[in-house]
Every structure is written in C-alpha cells, then in structure tokens.
Amino acid sequence: MELNYGSSMEMSVVVREYDGERDLEEVEKLERNCEIGSRRGFSIITNMMGDPLCRVRLFPLHVMLVAEFVGVGEIVGVVRGCMKCVGTGLGAGNVWIGCILGLRVSPKHRRMGIGLKLMKSIEAWAVRNGAEYILLATDENNVASINLFSLKCHYVKLSSLAIFVQLTDTHPKIHAPSNDVAIEKLSIEQAILLYKDRLANEKFFPLDIDNILNEELSLGTWVSYYKGERWSGLHCKGKDGEFLNNTPSSWAVVSMWKTYDSYKFQVKATPLFRCIHASLKQIGPNFLHCLRIPLACKLPLKLFGFLFLYGLHGEGDNVRELLNSLWCFAFNMVRDVRDCKAIVSEVSLNDPLYAHMPWVSSTSCINDIWFFKRVGTSKGVMKGEENWVEMNPRVHCFVDPRDF
Ligand SMILES: CC(C)(COP(=O)(O)OP(=O)(O)OC[C@H]1O[C@@H](n2cnc3c(N)ncnc32)[C@H](O)[C@@H]1OP(=O)(O)O)[C@@H](O)C(=O)NCCC(=O)NCCS
Incomplete structure (x- = not known):
C-alpha cells in the first residue's frame, strides 16, 4: 500500500x-x-x-x-x-x-x-x-x-461512556469501607460462572471471559454484601454454581486488572x-481545585500506571454502598503499589450503575465516545430488521480490560 x-x-x-x-x-x-x-x-x-x-x-x-x-x-x-x-x-x-x-x-x-x-x-x-x-x-x-x-x-x-479516575494519593479517611460490609474474593471458576450467569447478555460481553480472568494481569474478582446476611454456597470455591441462586438481598461485584504492569502514562x-503549577501548589491544593485546573495537573510529572476496575455489577437496593466499599477496598489494596497512582473504571452513561459510581472530591470523569461501523454482511447478527448495536439506546457495555 x-x-x-x-x-x-x-x-x-x-x-x-x-x-x-x-x-x-x-x-x-x-x-x-x-x-x-x-x-x-x-x-x-x-x-x-x-x-x-x-x-x-x-x-x-x-x-x-x-x-x-x-x-x-x-x-x-x-x-x-x-x-x-x-x-x-x-x-x-x-x-x-x-x-x-x-x-x-x-x-x-x-x-x-x-x-x-x-x-x-x-x-x-x-x-x-x-x-x-x-x-x-x-x-x-x-x-x-x-x-x-x-x-x-x-x-x-x-x-458515551464515562471513565472514572481517582488518584491514590487522596486522603485515607474518605476511603474507609463500611464495617457492616463483607468483602470476599471469588475463585476464578466462581467469577466465570457469575459473569456468564449475570452479564452474558450485556453488549460486548467477551465470549472468552475465562481467558481474561486467567490472565496474569488479572488480580481477581471480589464481591461485597452485608455481614448481617448469609450468602450460602459462597465458600464452596469449586465449579459449583449453587451460590448464584442464593445471593443476598443486595450485593456487588468487581474485577481488577493490573494495567500498571502493562503500560503507563506520562504527563x-x-x-x-x-512554573505556574509549582507556585500554585505553594498556595494550596484547594486553590487548584477552585481554579478548575484539571485532574492531570495534579498527577506526578513522571510515569504512572493505574489499576483498572471492570465487570462492575450489582443487585438490590444498596448497590451504591456495596460498590463504594469495593472501590475503597481496591483503593486501599493498591495505594502502596509503587507504580500504581490511580484507580480507573469505565461505565456507560446509560448504565444504572453510573448513578452508583463512587464520587468523592478527588474523582475525575472523562467522557469517552465509542464509535462503530458495520463492515460485514451476515444476517445472523440482526434481529428482524434491527441492528443489534443500534436497537437499544440503553447501552450497557462490558468494558474489556485487555484493550482499555
Ligand atoms: C488523530 C490523528 C491520528 C489524525 O492523523 P492525521 O494523519 O493527521 O489524519 P489525516 O491527515 O488522515 O486526516 C484525515 C481527516 O481527519 C480529520 N482531522 C485530522 N486532523 C484534524 C485536526 N487537527 N482538526 C480537525 N480535523 C482533523 C479531518 O477530517 C481530516 O481530513 P481533511 O484533512 O481532509 O480535513 C492524529 O491527529 C494523531 O495522531 N493524534 C494524536 C493521537 C490520537 O489522538 N489518536 C486517536 C485516538 S486513539
């Protein structure tokens, strides 16, 4: 060419x-x-x-x-x-x-x-x-x-999807998970079962989810629920899907991906x-915020990586608090990892989870636009005359951590 x-x-x-x-x-x-x-x-x-x-x-x-x-x-x-x-x-x-x-x-x-x-x-x-x-x-x-x-x-x-970014050098008090919440790690088999059961109908759900969860960059999958409730079958770590039928009244799940071991950003x-930034810092960090100086200005001017949270899902009335606890848990897990300076996640603006995403003063949000084009001719990807991509404006997208 x-x-x-x-x-x-x-x-x-x-x-x-x-x-x-x-x-x-x-x-x-x-x-x-x-x-x-x-x-x-x-x-x-x-x-x-x-x-x-x-x-x-x-x-x-x-x-x-x-x-x-x-x-x-x-x-x-x-x-x-x-x-x-x-x-x-x-x-x-x-x-x-x-x-x-x-x-x-x-x-x-x-x-x-x-x-x-x-x-x-x-x-x-x-x-x-x-x-x-x-x-x-x-x-x-x-x-x-x-x-x-x-x-x-x-x-x-x-x-449009929103990329949530939170730097790990923010104040620890903001990030205390609730004492009423239990957080437990799923085995890889359980995570595969859970995602296939609950998210397989989500647009862009990767059919090779087991490859993702078995990758070296995958840190694991965690669920949260209230300690006062029982989640029976959760501790049978094998391939038994019993726990899927016994979920508590509210629960949330998230998987974590060590993007910081793969590539980094540099500001x-x-x-x-x-020169201006250094002078403003002397005056105080709140001043930067008042001036609406954007997030990246507060980032270290050197290489930094991030932890990516994906596969976010929750059910019940208290998803917000349970998701927030998982977010705090992730934050605390990586705050001392040398190369990891932020936790990041991406959620569709139309996803009900969007309203439950943790917002503290140090969370920033970047709008990401997804574009598509039809290039094939197979009729199998259409339902009736409708195009599967266009037919539902409430697009809940599974964001694949491998190509984020
Ligand atoms: C985006 C990018 C790849 C475009 O590369 P490029 O070689 O300059 O693009 P082309 O010369 O082929 O431009 C094709 C068309 O893109 C649009 N375009 C490209 N640069 C543009 C600009 N600065 N402003 C407005 N439109 C622009 C125009 O429609 C242009 O057609 P025209 O020149 O006839 O008006 C380049 O600007 C880039 O590397 N940006 C930084 C990295 C990046 O943002 N990558 C994309 C996200 S993954």
Missing part, C-alpha cells in the same frame, strides 16, 4: 505490519512524540514499556501496522487492531468485532492523509479476519480523531506551566 505526496515531497508512505526487531526503536520514538490528550499547558503520552503490542497481545488475533516513509525508513504512524467475539445483548447472539486502538501519527506529518491510510488498512485487516463490526473509542475532546472517524471513515456514535508539562 503506497501513499504518494506529490512531486514536491517525492516521497511515499507504505503501511505494513510492525516488525519488532526492525521497528521497536522508531515506534518508541514516535510514541514519545505523540500526545493522546493535550490541555492547557500539558499533554499525556503513553509509555508501552518496551512492548508496543502490549495493548493487543492478549487477543489471539491481533496486529500492529506502521506507516513508513519509503526510502527514509522513518516510522510516521502506527495503529493496533484485535479481533474478539462478543455478545450482542440479544439472548445467545454473538458477533465477531474488530477493535481499533492506539492510532498515532507523528505531529510533523499530520494532515497528510496518513491517519486515514492507517485506518483503511486496519479496517481491511479486520474484514479479512471476519469482522462484522468495527469498534473504536476516543475522548470527546479529540476533534482530530472524531472528525477522522465520523467524517472520513463513516463511523457512527454508539454511546509532560511546558516549562511555563510547570
């Missing part, structure tokens, strides 16, 4: 598969120069810790493509893709989707059609591998990628911004 830039530049760009031995250094250089968010004096970049494939390698079918200037050998763009089979939310229906993530074009080479070229190439890869739909997500403030996805590649907005501030 070649992209010509006219006679003045006399150069062309090829899109090809990433070759670890040949491209690692160039790709790392590119990632270091590519901000993924840029606001008022600072930007955030991703550090893949020497493994550019880390966000897709846990999927059996994955790829990373690079855009290279022919002759010069310079890598000017990258994109990752993976394939997964997910639930449609329509009974037992499931569908193969391609997910696109980690699209980056070097700042010097933007607006030359390279992003579009990479998108077309990765879409073709997904279609070749049987994708019926392609899914991708971006921050609501990322005008460049929203335009690229919607205007040039014809993606349609699926849903880069401009020299002027560092």
Whole structure:
C-alpha cells in the first residue's frame, strides 16, 4: 500500500505490519512524540514499556501496522487492531468485532492523509479476519480523531461512556469501607460462572471471559454484601454454581486488572506551566481545585500506571454502598503499589450503575465516545430488521480490560 505526496515531497508512505526487531526503536520514538490528550499547558503520552503490542497481545488475533516513509525508513504512524467475539445483548447472539486502538501519527506529518491510510488498512485487516463490526473509542475532546472517524471513515456514535479516575494519593479517611460490609474474593471458576450467569447478555460481553480472568494481569474478582446476611454456597470455591441462586438481598461485584504492569502514562508539562503549577501548589491544593485546573495537573510529572476496575455489577437496593466499599477496598489494596497512582473504571452513561459510581472530591470523569461501523454482511447478527448495536439506546457495555 503506497501513499504518494506529490512531486514536491517525492516521497511515499507504505503501511505494513510492525516488525519488532526492525521497528521497536522508531515506534518508541514516535510514541514519545505523540500526545493522546493535550490541555492547557500539558499533554499525556503513553509509555508501552518496551512492548508496543502490549495493548493487543492478549487477543489471539491481533496486529500492529506502521506507516513508513519509503526510502527514509522513518516510522510516521502506527495503529493496533484485535479481533474478539462478543455478545450482542440479544439472548445467545454473538458477533465477531474488530477493535481499533492506539492510532498515532507523528505531529510533523499530520494532515497528510496518513491517519486515514492507517485506518483503511486496519479496517481491511479486520474484514479479512471476519469482522462484522468495527469498534473504536476516543475522548470527546479529540476533534482530530472524531472528525477522522465520523467524517472520513463513516463511523457512527454508539454511546458515551464515562471513565472514572481517582488518584491514590487522596486522603485515607474518605476511603474507609463500611464495617457492616463483607468483602470476599471469588475463585476464578466462581467469577466465570457469575459473569456468564449475570452479564452474558450485556453488549460486548467477551465470549472468552475465562481467558481474561486467567490472565496474569488479572488480580481477581471480589464481591461485597452485608455481614448481617448469609450468602450460602459462597465458600464452596469449586465449579459449583449453587451460590448464584442464593445471593443476598443486595450485593456487588468487581474485577481488577493490573494495567500498571502493562503500560503507563506520562504527563509532560511546558516549562511555563510547570512554573505556574509549582507556585500554585505553594498556595494550596484547594486553590487548584477552585481554579478548575484539571485532574492531570495534579498527577506526578513522571510515569504512572493505574489499576483498572471492570465487570462492575450489582443487585438490590444498596448497590451504591456495596460498590463504594469495593472501590475503597481496591483503593486501599493498591495505594502502596509503587507504580500504581490511580484507580480507573469505565461505565456507560446509560448504565444504572453510573448513578452508583463512587464520587468523592478527588474523582475525575472523562467522557469517552465509542464509535462503530458495520463492515460485514451476515444476517445472523440482526434481529428482524434491527441492528443489534443500534436497537437499544440503553447501552450497557462490558468494558474489556485487555484493550482499555
Ligand atoms: C488523530 C490523528 C491520528 C489524525 O492523523 P492525521 O494523519 O493527521 O489524519 P489525516 O491527515 O488522515 O486526516 C484525515 C481527516 O481527519 C480529520 N482531522 C485530522 N486532523 C484534524 C485536526 N487537527 N482538526 C480537525 N480535523 C482533523 C479531518 O477530517 C481530516 O481530513 P481533511 O484533512 O481532509 O480535513 C492524529 O491527529 C494523531 O495522531 N493524534 C494524536 C493521537 C490520537 O489522538 N489518536 C486517536 C485516538 S486513539
């Protein structure tokens, strides 16, 4: 695949598969120069810790493509893709989707059609591998990628999700779980049974949930309920699903993923911004808050990782408190982990759980927009004439921790 830039530049760009031995250094250089968010004096970049494939390698079918200037050998763009089979939310229906993530074009080479070229190439890869739909997500403030996805590649907005972020250096008193609440770890077998029983009908529920829960990055799955109630069968840690029929009146569940062992973020501030920020810090942290200085300004200006909470679910009238206890439990578990500076979760704005998400003064929220496009022709993914993705505006999405 070649992209010509006219006679003045006399150069062309090829899109090809990433070759670890040949491209690692160039790709790392590119990632270091590519901000993924840029606001008022600072930007955030991703550090893949020497493994550019880390966000897709846990999927059996994955790829990373690079855009290279022919002759010069310079890598000017990258994109990752993976394939997964997910639930449609329509009974037992499931569908193969391609997910696109980690699209980056070097700042010097933007607006030359390279992003579009990479998108077309990765879409073709997904279609070749049987994708019926392609899914991708971006921050609501990322005008460049929203335009690229919607205007040039014809993606349609699926849903808005909220990414909750809480830094782990906040005051411990805020994070005392209730003494009335019991928190217990499920065995992997129990967690698989519970998710298949309760969330298999959720859109994007990954059919290989057992792979996720057996991965090294999975820290485990915990449930919470009131100590005054009995949850019979919970302590039979085998494959016995008895506990699913004996749930207490209210309970909640969450799984945790050590994203901090996979990749990290880095906040880069401009020299002027560092200077202003340092002066404001002297005056007091509340001052930053009053000025609505955004979250990342309070982040350390160095590498930091996060713990990802996924598979959130709850039943009964007291889900809010039970979920909050799990959140506090997670917070306390990682607050002393050196590389982990935040806990993060993502929930659809239409999900009833959204109203129950823990809100303390130090929680920030980023709006993430999911886009999709139909690329296949199989009738099996439709119910009647309705498209499974579009038919229900109350989209409850299972967020896969592997490609978050
Ligand atoms: C988003 C990104 C990949 C676009 O790459 P690019 O090579 O500049 O994109 P293209 O030249 O192919 O642009 C295609 C279209 O995208 C839209 N677009 C790209 N940059 C834009 C910008 N800065 N403002 C508004 N629209 C923009 C336009 O519609 C453009 O078509 P046009 O030039 O005919 O108007 C690039 O800006 C980037 O790497 N950003 C940082 C990383 C990131 O945000 N990645 C996406 C989230 S995963």
